[in-house]
Amino acid sequence: MFELDNKKIVFFGAVGYLATPIIWQMAELGADLLLADLNVARAHEIALEMSRKYPEQKFASAYVDSGDYKSIEACFALIRDSFGKLDVMVSGISAASNLTVEEFSPELMNQTFTAHLTGSFLLARNSAALMPDGGSMVIFSSMYGQVAPDPAVYHAPMKPNPIDYGMAKAGLDQMIRYLAVHWGPRNIRVNGVSPGPFPNPDKYPDDRDFIDRLAGKVPLRRVGRQNEMAGAVIYLASDASSFNTGQIINVDGGWTAW
Numbered sequence: 001m002f003e004l005d006n007k008k009i010v011f012f013g014a015v016g017y018l019a020t021p022i023i024w025q026m027a028e029l030g031a032d033l034l035l036a037d038l039n040v041a042r043a044h045e046i047a048l049e050m051s052r053k054y055p056e057q058k059f060a061s062a063y064v065d066s067g068d069y070k071s072i073e074a075c076f077a078l079i080r081d082s083f084g085k086l087d088v089m090v091s092g093i094s095a096a097s098n099l100t101v102e103e104f105s106p107e108l109m110n111q112t113f114t115a116h117l118t119g120s121f122l123l124a125r126n127s128a129a130l131m132p133d134g135g136s137m138v139i140f141s142s143m144y145g146q147v148a149p150d151p152a153v154y155h156a157p158m159k160p161n162p163i164d165y166g167m168a169k170a171g172l173d174q175m176i177r178y179l180a181v182h183w184g185p186r187n188i189r190v191n192g193v194s195p196g197p198f199p200n201p202d203k204y205p206d207d208r209d210f211i212d213r214l215a216g217k218v219p220l221r222r223v224g225r226q227n228e229m230a231g232a233v234i235y236l237a238s239d240a241s242s243f244n245t246g247q248i249i250n251v252d253g254g255w256t257a258w
């Protein structure tokens, strides 16, 4: 039911913290994968590792910057050459500033919206064009597209999660619903996943107090583990979710439940 045998999957933001365990799980479940990321060197390394481990399947890598429309076109030319068609598109790109409300310029705000919103729209529309037999799209949103960051969690000099990020994620949530309705008749399903707090230990190595403050806001009383997004993403990518579209699954330990 959760098998991905012979499914052709493109994963944007493929080598990030949360994406990495998911792409490996997808390979294990039989998928052919094209790993697209700003960090194309790492994507290339992983594609080679996967080719060695699963020689019957096809793996490729590509550079993409969702804020640069030409790079999106080039990336889709490569997807067409490698796979011809797509069954699944996942996008886990992450673009935001690290600014407070007072610090923003219109240019910096638009930079985030270009990469996160217009870019994701183009990734989705180009993917749909390669899904003549239907398909599934899974887009990473965030709890901060639904609720504002609690300033009490972010002690100075740390800044609260920035406003451009939350605005963009809220926009993505609406894009997911709109495109699900638009492409429903073509059997292209469009869903989202909304992670809660999954602090990357490389970014917060010594900040136990911050992690504890995050955990204190979670009904399950802990932050998310790196591999805990995989279940929801694979469910939405696979035929197990064949009657789901326009939905956003919160994977947040209950953060948004109270």
Ligand SMILES: NC(=O)c1ccc[n+]([C@@H]2O[C@H](COP(=O)([O-])OP(=O)(O)OC[C@H]3O[C@@H](n4cnc5c(N)ncnc54)[C@H](O)[C@@H]3O)[C@@H](O)[C@H]2O)c1
Pocket (backbone or CB within 6 Å): 012, 013, 014, 015, 016, 017, 018, 019, 036, 037, 038, 039, 064, 065, 066, 067, 091, 092, 093, 094, 095, 115, 140, 141, 142, 143, 144, 194, 195, 196, 197, 198, 199, 200
């Ligand atoms: N980690 C969390 O706590 C958390 C919480 C809520 C939502 N999310 C969302 O989950 C997704 C994955 O988060 P993560 O923590 O693994 O982030 P990450 O920064 O580790 O990974 C993001 C990946 O996307 C790539 N990327 C960034 N901008 C890009 C662009 N413009 N074009 C192409 N590739 C780009 C990066 O190179 C990186 O490999 C993101 O969408 C993020 O907003 C994460």
